[in-house]
Amino acid sequence: MFSFNYILNDIKNNIDYRIDNIHRTIDNLYYEYILNLLEEEKNEILEEILRNILKIILCDVETTVRRSAQKVLQNAEGDTNLMLKRAKGLQSLGKMILQKVN
Structure with a gap:
């Protein structure tokens, strides 16, 4: 064996x-x-590939924004007003991104 x-x-x-x-x-x-493959099958495969590429890109963008937001909020050096302004800025940025996506 x-x-x-x-x-x-x-x-x-x-x-x-x-x-x-x-x-x-x-x-x-x-x-x-x-x-x-038939043309229809080729198109279906291409659409699936593009969907998966888009998912990867969106995941990368989400991860980058999340890490950036954590750094921005952690580096406020104890200043509550500065942290609040940064948080509101991030919230505005998030709303703008969602408007572009939708």
Whole structure:
């Protein structure tokens, strides 16, 4: 009975990682799968890809804004009025972003 590691090493050693082989494999997959799709199927796939890209972008923007807001509110140096002004500014920024999104 073969060990799992032996099988994995055998597979790893037999894979051709040269760039020309990778390109050839991608081309073969393209011709095998993409060219045989109907236009409607291609459009559905493209729409799904674009939706996922948009989700990634929105997540990145949300994370960036959240981190920036935390830094802005943490660096008020104990000044309550300054912190309140910054919080109101962030609230206004959030409203503007939501208006543009909707």
